[in-house]
Each structure stands twice: as C-alpha cells, then as structure tokens.
C-alpha cells in the first residue's frame with residue numbers, strides 16, 4: 382500500500398490545474414448507458430473511482446476508450462449492453478456504482494445492482510433511490526444482496542424525497558429522461574454536479590428544466606442520442622488546495638477552476654484571512670501569518686459542503702482562536718479527528734459538533750487515512766507540521782484526487798509517494 386511522506390513547513394507558491402470533478406464525471410459516465418450512440422466526455426480526471434466506473438461499464442458491455450492529452454477524453458458506446466448487473470466486487474469499492482440503476486432500468490427495463498452497504502462516513506442507505514423508482518412504476522425487490530428493479534417502461538411521477546440526496550436526484554433524473562410522461566423531482570439536490578449532469582442529458586436530447594433548483598421537471602422522451610460534453614472542474618479539489626495554502630501560507634493560482642460553484646468555501650476562507658481574487662475560471666489565494674478560526678455547519682448546496690469539512694478543520698487546527706464545526710449530512714464523518722490529534726491538534730467531539738482550539742504548531746507523526754476527505758485533511762496538516770508526517774492507506778486519496786502529490790510538489794511542498802512494495806519514491 383502506498384504512503385505519502387511530507388516534511389512540513391514550506392509555503393505553497395505557484396500555479397496548479399484543477400482536474401475535472403469526480404462527482405460530476407461519475408454520473409455523466411453512467412448516463413452513457415441511456416443511449417446507443419457514442420457519448421464523449423472531456424476533462425475526465427484519472428482517478429481510481431473513474432477506473433472503477435469504467436470497469437463496471439465495460440463489464441455491462443459498454444465500449445469505453447480513453448484518449449486525448451493527457452487522456453482526459455473518454456468515449457463511451459453503449460450499443461451492446463450484455464449484462465444488467467453491477468456486481469458486489471465493484472460496488473463495494475465505490476458506492477457511486479448505484480448510479481447505473483436508474484439508466485439501466487430506464488433503457489433496458491431491468492437492473493440488478495449489489496446493495497452498497499455502509500462506509501466509513503455513515504450508513505448511506507439508498508431507500509430514496511428505491512422509493513423514487515417504485516413511484517415510477519418499477520417493481521423492486523431485494524434478492525441475494527442485490528436491489529433488482531424491473532419495469533417495461535417507467536412512468537413519470539411526482540417524487541418528493543424524504544431528504545435531499547445528490548446521487549438519489551441523479552439516479553431519478555436519469556431514470557425519468559426515458560420514462561413515459563412528466564416527472565417532477567421535489568426536494569431535489571441543487572449541487573452544481575446535478576446541473577452538469579442535466580446539461581449533458583439535455584445535449585443528449587432530454588427535456589429537463591429546473592436543474593439547480595429544488596424542483597426538477599423532466600418530460601420523458603423515447604430515445605436519446607450521442608453528444609460531447611466537458612465535465613465541470615472539481616470544486617472540492619480546488620477548495621482543498623485553498624485550505625492547503627491557507628494553512629501552509631504562500632500564494633497560489635488555481636487554473637481551470639469554477640469559482641461560481643465554490644461560494645461557501647470562498648466565503649469561509651476569506652473569513653479565515655486568505656486574500657482571494659477570482660476570474661471566471663481561476664482563483665488566486667494568498668495567506669501570510671496564521672489563519673483565524675472559522676466555525677461552520679455542513680449543509681446541502683449552496684451551503685458549506687460536507688466534502689470540505691475535514692480540510693477546513695485541518696486549517697482550523699492551526700488557526701488563532703476556536704472554531705465550532707457541525708456536521709449535519711453524515712453521522713460519522715469525524716474519522717480524521719483522532720489522526721489530527723496525533724499530529725497535536727486540540728479537537729473535542731460532542732455528537733455532531735467538533736470544537737477545534739487552534740494550536741500554534743503541529744508535529745509530524747505517522748497517521749492513517751480513513752476516507753477520501755480525511756486523507757486530504759491529513760495532507761494539509763502534514764504540510765504545516767514540524768518534521769515528517771507519513772500518511773498510510775492513501776488509496777483513499779487516490780479515489781478522488783488526481784496526482785495530488787505532483788500538484789503539491791509543483792507548488793513547492795516537500796512531499797513524496799512511497800510505494801508499499803519497496804519504499805521507492807514515484
């Protein structure tokens with residue numbers, strides 16, 4: 382298993398390219414199942430989760446090829462789908478595999494997807510995906526660990542989910558585009574990645590309005606066609622680099638960014654003392670001295686993203702003052718706290734709330750990554766900590782960050798990947 386070794390204390394300076402968004406690319410890849418024509422996606426990041434999705438789609442019979450420089454273009458051809466089953470081996474490594482459920486049942490009338498189960502950050506049930514498909518006329522059963530959905534043709538329906546769910550909204554939107562009649566998704570998620578997916582579907586011939594609001598209206602069509610779509614920039618990766626410069630100091634410019642989708646993060650970082658300037662596709666951020674502590678609650682978009690909670694906590698760990706953080710989306714998303722404490726952070730947890738008393742400095746140690754954003758918070762802490770920090774189990778990081786250590790090296794960090802097999806830097 383690979384590890385990261387970081388020697389902290391260097392400010393970050395320079396420019397870095399933001400990659401395409403993991404959480405937009407995943408549903409867009411699955412949307413290719415909705416048509417027999419070729420769909421080409423650009424700005425697809427090279428991540429383990431993308432590799433897993435491509436493996437899953439190929440297993441279903443989709444032809445998927447990467448091209449372009451640096452391989453960020455993926456062409457998908459779902460003319461000959463031979464299997465309607467997403468197996469446990471793939472679903473267990475990536476919960477987003479559930480996103481094939483809606484497209485498969487909509488186009489082929491049947492899907493079998495292994496139940497994803499819980500993960501480190503929470504239980505993460507899929508009851509709302511199931512409830513929505515059932516409202517559209519699908520017969521749903523749980524058989525041998527699989528959710529099985531069958532419907533000759535889905536029928537439009539008005540669906541109000543019990544809570545706001547991102548992949549739930551995406552699954553139901555993809556199901557509804559080929560359903561008969563009108564579907565209204567009430568209490569829909571408003572995340573920018575939903576808008577990105579809706580824009581792809583519209584280019585494929587879908588009739589969708591209201592995406593980006595909590596009421597999405599979809600008029601089903603009988604077939605969709607191929608298209609080309611550029612995946613939006615990753616707002617969470619971009620926010621992670623901003624937290625890194627906020628903690629380590631220095632000045633960086635993010636290229637190929639989408640600041641319009643980053644409002645809550647940019648506001649909080651400005652409150653913490655970063656000097657931030659934005660254009661349409663770039664963000665410049667500088668920090669000198671210690672950041673100020675900033676409290677926040679995680680919320681659905683346009684609130685502060687749960688996927689940024691761990692990274693802003695790492696910044697708070699070395700800030701001046703005390704920050705109160707409340708996680709409202711997932712019940713167990715504080716796994717990074719005990720590892721940050723190993724680096725000297727002063728953090729107390731009480732239920733969903735974390736109280737972070739900023740300390741003047743952290744000290745390097747060996748820590749373990751427990752999930753994707755927890756890993757990113759440890760990288761940020763390692764960039765500030767005195768001496769060497771070794772982060773174990775960074776396969777979590779590789780799920781969602783494209784070449785993070787190369788990008789940080791480019792910004793002047795002292796960081797290297799050590800491969801599990803023999804201690805070689807890569």
Ligand SMILES: CC(=O)N[C@H]1[C@@H](OP(=O)(O)OP(=O)(O)OC[C@H]2O[C@@H](n3ccc(=O)[nH]c3=O)[C@H](O)[C@@H]2O)O[C@H](CO)[C@@H](O)[C@@H]1O
Pocket residue numbers: 404407476477503504505506507508509510544545546547548549687688710711712
């Ligand atoms: C691939 C992807 O896009 N992942 C993102 C997506 O995950 P994901 O779509 O899985 O997260 P949801 O928005 O569905 O989850 C929100 C909350 O609703 C609950 N819930 C959800 C569905 C359901 O059927 N029943 C239910 O109880 C979840 O357990 C959670 O507590 O949104 C999360 C919240 O912004 C992000 O952290 C993830 O990075």
Ligand SMILES: C=C(OP(=O)(O)O)C(=O)O
Pocket residue numbers: 404476477688753754781
């Ligand atoms: C939780 C995340 O992803 P996933 O939903 O794929 O687990 C994330 O991107 O932070």
